[in-house]
Amino acid sequence: MAKVIVGKTSDIPEGKMTHITAGGKEILVANVNGRYYATGNICTHAGAELHDGELNDKELTCPWHGSRWDITTGNLIWFPQKLQSLGSYKITVEGDTIYVEA
Ligand code: FES
Structure with a gap:
């Protein structure tokens, strides 16, 4: 597992998201209330890139079919069928730099 730079804290204001590829994984990084x-950036329903979705507080809505996810855990909040979790990754902030372990 490698520690990879996501960006500067100023790059991701509150309520915003970004995405990176690290360790061969597509990862979404979000700022929820500071x-x-x-989490994983690829919706486990049919593969949408979730950074194109809508973030309201900790709830992320998939842009394709509207599944709703808890961005703090990667777990599904709502969808008509059961979907696999997005998974989550450890984030650390050192100074003004954000790192993810992937
Ligand atoms: S691809 Fe996300 S809900 Fe269908």
Whole structure:
């Protein structure tokens, strides 16, 4: 598992998201009320890139079919069928730099 730079804290204001590829994984990083969270960026329903979705507080809505995810855990909040978790990654902030372990 490698520690990879996501960017500067100023790059991701509150309520915003970004995405990176690290360790061969597509990872979404979001700022929820000043805290950073990282989950898988690919919807486990049909493969949408979730950074194109809508973030409201900790709830992320998939842009394709509207599944809703808890960005703080990567777990599904709502969808008509059961979907696999997005998974989550450890985030650390050192100074003004955000890192993810992937
Ligand atoms: S691809 Fe996300 S809900 Fe279908």
